[in-house]
Amino acid sequence: MTAAVRSMEAPLADDALIASVLLGQGLPAAAEHHLRMASLSYHNADLAEQHLRDAEALAPGHAAVLIGLYRFYFYKGRLDEALDVARVCLAKAARENGLSSNWRDVARDDADFSGWDAVLPRFYLFTLKGYAYLNMRLGNEGEARLAVEKLLDLDPTNKLGGRVLLEVLERKGRDDDDD
Known part of the structure; x- marks a missing residue:
């Protein structure tokens, strides 16, 4: 795995502000x-997953x-399950932002x-990035590319990387010496 890809690990849960402002609200003790x-x-x-x-x-x-x-599924290497959760998060983020349920239609x-x-x-945006990254890791390159292109369309200044x-x-598929 390249350093660039390692720096992208678990992008869905990448932000302290989101965690403090959005995530903690309304969470039962x-x-x-x-x-x-x-x-x-x-x-x-098994115990950690049961707690989750x-x-x-x-x-x-x-x-x-x-x-x-x-994060649990991602770091345990259970990427298909992480992708399922990313889809749920993407739907939730779309609803909470009043956006189309289909990320392809968001402008x-x-x-x-x-x-x-x-x-x-x-x-x-973080959720879309996580969705793209997981698709890339799982070999769904066409879906990953479309999601990344949408991310860059929504974030043209590339703040999220x-x-x-x-x-x-x-x-992908090119040798580093080909550059």
Whole structure:
């Protein structure tokens, strides 16, 4: 794995502002406890996953729980399951931003994607980036490319670093000496 790709790991849960402002709101204390226990139990995958599922039962669809599940599956190498969670997060982010449920139909002027302090649009972009990255890792290059191109359309100044994903896709199959 290249350094550029390693720097893109788990992009869905990449931002402290999102975690503090968006994710903690409305999370029941019991669900927060299960998320904490999942983190402390990470070495025991079955126990950690059970804590995540318990948190999900207490706070279904809550962004903090979804991101906990995403990160767990991602770092455990369960990328298909991480992609399933990324799809749920993308749908949630679209609803919360008042965007089309189909990411392909979202346009740059549908939300304030350029504002770094616009938390909900930023959550959408991070989610789209995670979706693209997972598709790339799973070999779904066509879907990954479309998602990255949409990310770059919504984030033309490349604040989220989507361009590196496009560069990786473009280099795929070429030897480094070919440059």
